[in-house]
Amino acid sequence: xxxxxxxxxxxxxxxxxxxxxxxxxxxxxxxxxxxxxxxxxxxxxxxxxxxxxxxxxxxxxxxxxxxxxxxxxxxxxxxxxxxxxxxxxxxxxxxxxxxxxxxxxxxxxxxxxxxxxxxxxxxxxxxxxxxxxxxxxxxxxxxxxxxxxxxxxxxxxxxxxxxxxxxxxxxxxxxxxxxxxxxxxxxxxxxxxxxxxxxxxxxxxxxxxxxxxxxxxxxxxxxxxxxxxxxxxxxxxxxxxxxxxxxxxxxxxxxxxxxxxxxxxxxxxxxxxxxxxxxxxxxxxxxxxxxxxxxxxxxxxxxxxxxxxxxxxxxxxxxxxxxxxxxxxxxxxxxxxxxxxxxxxxxxxxxxxxxxxxxxxxxxxxxxxxxxxxxxxxxxxxxxxxxxxxxxxxxxxxxxxxxxxxxxxxxxxxxxxxxxxxxxxxxxxxxxxxxxxxxxxxxxxxxxxxxx
Numbered sequence: 001x002x003x004x005x006x007x008x009x010x011x012x013x014x015x016x017x018x019x020x021x022x023x024x025x026x027x028x029x030x031x032x033x034x035x036x037x038x039x040x041x042x043x044x045x046x047x048x049x050x051x052x053x054x055x056x057x058x059x060x061x062x063x064x065x066x067x068x069x070x071x072x073x074x075x076x077x078x079x080x081x082x083x084x085x086x087x088x089x090x091x092x093x094x095x096x097x098x099x100x101x102x103x104x105x106x107x108x109x110x111x112x113x114x115x116x117x118x119x120x121x122x123x124x125x126x127x128x129x130x131x132x133x134x135x136x137x138x139x140x141x142x143x144x145x146x147x148x149x150x151x152x153x154x155x156x157x158x159x160x161x162x163x164x165x166x167x168x169x170x171x172x173x174x175x176x177x178x179x180x181x182x183x184x185x186x187x188x189x190x191x192x193x194x195x196x197x198x199x200x201x202x203x204x205x206x207x208x209x210x211x212x213x214x215x216x217x218x219x220x221x222x223x224x225x226x227x228x229x230x231x232x233x234x235x236x237x238x239x240x241x242x243x244x245x246x247x248x249x250x251x252x253x254x255x256x257x258x259x260x261x262x263x264x265x266x267x268x269x270x271x272x273x274x275x276x277x278x279x280x281x282x283x284x285x286x287x288x289x290x291x292x293x294x295x296x297x298x299x300x301x302x303x304x305x306x307x308x309x310x311x312x313x314x315x316x317x318x319x320x321x322x323x324x325x326x327x328x329x330x331x332x333x334x335x336x337x338x339x340x341x342x343x344x345x346x347x348x349x350x351x352x353x354x355x356x357x358x359x360x361x362x363x364x365x366x367x368x369x370x371x372x373x374x375x376x377x378x379x380x381x382x383x384x385x386x387x388x389x390x391x392x393x394x395x396x397x398x399x400x401x402x403x404x405x406x407x408x409x410x411x412x413x414x415x416x417x418x419x420x421x422x423x424x425x426x427x428x429x430x431x432x433x434x435x436x437x438x439x440x441x442x443x444x445x446x447x448x449x450x451x452x
Contacts, residue, residue: 049262050384053377056270060277067274079271080347083264084229087157090257091164091174092237093248099171100238106172109333112311113176116341117154118187121304125150126196128296133202137288141367144197144206146293148353149372151191153177153184155345155379156230157268161261162383166390168335176340178230184348185222189356206368208356217355222348269377272346276373281366293371297378304342305386312337331397335390339383346376 044051060067069076103109129143156177163173197203241248251257276282282290312334318326329337349372357365 047384049266050381052266053269053380056266057273057377060270060273064274064277067271068278069271069275071274071278075271075274079267081225081229083267084157084347085233086264087160087261088174088230089233089237090252090260091160091170092234093241094237094252094258095171095174097238097242099169100175103169103172103175106175106333108327108329109172109176109337110179112308112337113154113340114180114183116304116308116311117180117343118151118183118191120307121300121342121344122147122150122191122196124300124304128300130200132292132296133200135288137286138292139285139289139367140202141206141364142285142289142293142371144203145353145368145371146296147196147203148188148192148349148368149344149375151188151196152344152346152349152352152372153180153188154340154343155376156181156347157261158265158376158380158383159339159343161265162380162387163336163339164258164261166335166339166387167332167394168339168390169332170336172333172336173340174234176336178226180340181222181226181230181345181348184345185219185352188348188352192356206364208360221351221355265380268347269380272373272376275350276366276370279362279366281363281370284363285367285370293374294378297371297375298382301342301375301379301382305338305382308337308341309334331394335394338386338390343379344372344375346372 064071066072067075067079069080073079126147129146132138133140133143154177159173159177160170164170193207197207312329314326314328319328346369350369353365353368353372357368
């Protein structure tokens with residue numbers, strides 16, 4: 001007789017002991033709301049640049065002889081030259097050379113900025129002045145000044161400062177303003193004396209007959225000023241950055257040199273209004289002329305900014321229609337164009353009018369220069385609002401716009417994925433891996449044999 005085989009006793013599965021659950025923490029108390037005075041103080045600190053401009057304009061009204069050209073501090077040297085030197089020296093220290101070289105060859109950037117600056121804006125300004133000259137309450141010399149303002153190139157210092165504050169492409173701005181102010185002394189007098197002023201009989205008395213005799217001296221003065229205030233500081237900053245990159249970065253971050261540009265911008269506004277109040281031009285203009293200038297400057301500045309945006313970022317329908325012609329520009333470069341295309345420089349406009357109207361009275365020259373001064377200040381005020389809008393626009397993207405994949409990158413990635421899917425070797429490897437995973441799964445499902 002054979003012994004009975006004992007039945008296999010199934011093993012009792014052991015349940016793993018779970019760790020003791022920690023007691024729930026008490027909810028943190030809700031943060032106390034900030035008092036109202038802290039909110040007001042924070043808002044005022046965020047708007048410090050606008051408040052500073054208001055204060056320096058007030059100081060310029062009461063003490064114009066301090067900051068005017070030829071005044072107590074010789075502002076034509078200490079401010080007009082010194083502030084621009086500081087701005088471009090800091091930019092030369094902060095910007096890599098390859099970005100400057102790239103934008104020097106950026107043809108679309110130059111076409112949008114220079115065509116807007118010299119041709120489109122000047123034509124619109126001229127059309128507005130032709131429509132307004134029939135109103136006898138508006139001073140004719142200020143209308144001539146508006147036409148001259150539309151013919152000016154983009155400004156230098158404020159564009160660089162505001163582009164940097166908004167997070168835009170500072171290198172694109174520097175290249176654009178340099179090219180525009182190099183072309184301005186040649187293009188602006190031609191537009192005024194040969195195209196716009198002779199076309200309207202009311203403007204012909206203000207056509208400068210002596211302009212062609214004094215323009216060569218103006219060219220020499222402007223080229224000298226640009227060389228010493230733009231090219232030399234930029235070159236020196238690039239040389240320092242090339243030889244001492246780590247030390248340069250430490251100095252920029254430690255001493256907050258990027259803020260120096262904003263202070264220089266405030267100094268330029270102060271000097272401009274000191275000169276205007278000292279000449280007495282703002283006091284002699286009647287109220288309708290002042291209101292018209294302020295209103296039309298705001299409307300045109302905002303309109304040119306909106307048009308610049310749609311030239312840089314055309315609607316998707318136009319982009320699909322012709323991707324080559326209506327190609328969208330990246331956000332940082334778009335911000336640069338938003339500041340450069342509508343802007344006008346009084347740093348070139350004031351000496352340009354002085355050179356073209358040497359035989360005119362001081363009051364006539366001052367009346368022609370007033371629209372330039374008003375437009376310069378109003379474009380800075382519009383720029384402060386634009387800075388906040390551009391910062392929010394950039395913050396919408398978690399990935400910086402420069403690092404976002406381009407359509408070409410996405411096309412390459414899709415092509416590589418399709419090639420990998422159609423590769424026989426890849427398919428064979430995938431099949432072998434699948435069969436191995438299937439065999440392992442089936443072996444795991446077979447129950448263990450009992451002992452007979």
